[in-house]
Amino acid sequence: GNSVTQMEGPVTLSEEAFLTINCTYTATGYPSLFWYVQYPGEGLQLLLKATKADDKGSNKGFEATYRKETTSFHLEKGSVQVSDSAVYFCALTPNNAGNMLTFGGGTRLMVKP
């Protein structure tokens, strides 16, 4: 079956530090990969996505590259801000329009000023 594994948090960084949140997946075929963000008290929001190998998703300074050879989709940001403090979820669907999102366990990021 499909599964997503994320690094456990919390991840605590100082403002302007470099961020990496690791995500690896197991899936048959060619899944689409997503990063969702959940700010305190809010629902999930799609942060970025990639639908095929070597695609790079990017948004709000965050990036993630679909690496099929390593089955990874690590989230990176060059300089985090306090406002980036949230829980980040890596997820996949078996196809781009699939409804069956499989989520990782989530990684809480705390950015200190």
Place this chain on the structure above:
Amino acid sequence: GAVVSQHPSRVICKSGTSVKIECRSLDFQATTMFWYRQFPKQSLMLMATSNEGSKATYEQGVEKDKFLINHASLTLSTLTVTSAHPEDSSFYICSARDLGVLNSPLHFGNGTRLTVT
């Protein structure tokens, strides 16, 4: 952009009572909505798929008589937790796709935190 509204955002109820959670798509229509449950420090787990005008599809291990789902219109799905117990305390989130947008992403509500005392 597409907005999914959940209500209430927080609810505290006594054991044995029932609680209804609403999920509305505010500016789009959705034939299908999805209900998830999030345990502390764990990922979202899909509970069921709500289908407009027909029965919901439940994931394995989810009690359909406990978690009643009704999808009466293209903009509203409700989840009723019946005879709630403390172990039902959790964060419930719904999502939906825009029927009018090809390959629409999932739009999530803000979630409902249920506490059963």
